[in-house]
Amino acid sequence: MPELDVRALAAGVSLSVVVAILSFFLGFPAIGTLVAIAVGGYIAGRMAGRHGLYHGAMVAVLAIVIASIAASAGNTNVTNILADTLTIVLSDVLMLLCGSAGGWLSTRT
Numbered sequence: 001m002p003e004l005d006v007r008a009l010a011a012g013v014s015l016s017v018v019v020a021i022l023s024f025f026l027g028f029p030a031i032g033t034l035v036a037i038a039v040g041g042y043i044a045g046r047m048a049g050r051h052g053l054y055h056g057a058m059v060a061v062l063a064i065v066i067a068s069i070a071a072s073a074g075n076t077n078v079t080n081i082l083a084d085t086l087t088i089v090l091s092d093v094l095m096l097l098c099g100s101a102g103g104w105l106s107t108r109t
Contacts (some may be wrong), residue, residue, distance in 0.1 A: 056103015
């Protein structure tokens, strides 16, 4: 497994969180989150200077963990557990793809 640059990872995750919060307040929560993770993955890959895809994917993984913790803090009632589960899985896959793509692009430019 490639070695992770922890500083690059922390910078990418931090930027992802800030951009996601800004996009939420600007009224674009869904698209903004995906863009935020792609940007965070790009920054992490660029700062690391190597293994951009891996660093971008790790930014997405940490963003998913942060989003899961934040979502579990609220009291929400789920009426359709299957639809909710499929939505979460699809969202997580999209987040992983965006983070990986951002990291991959950072090593290609």
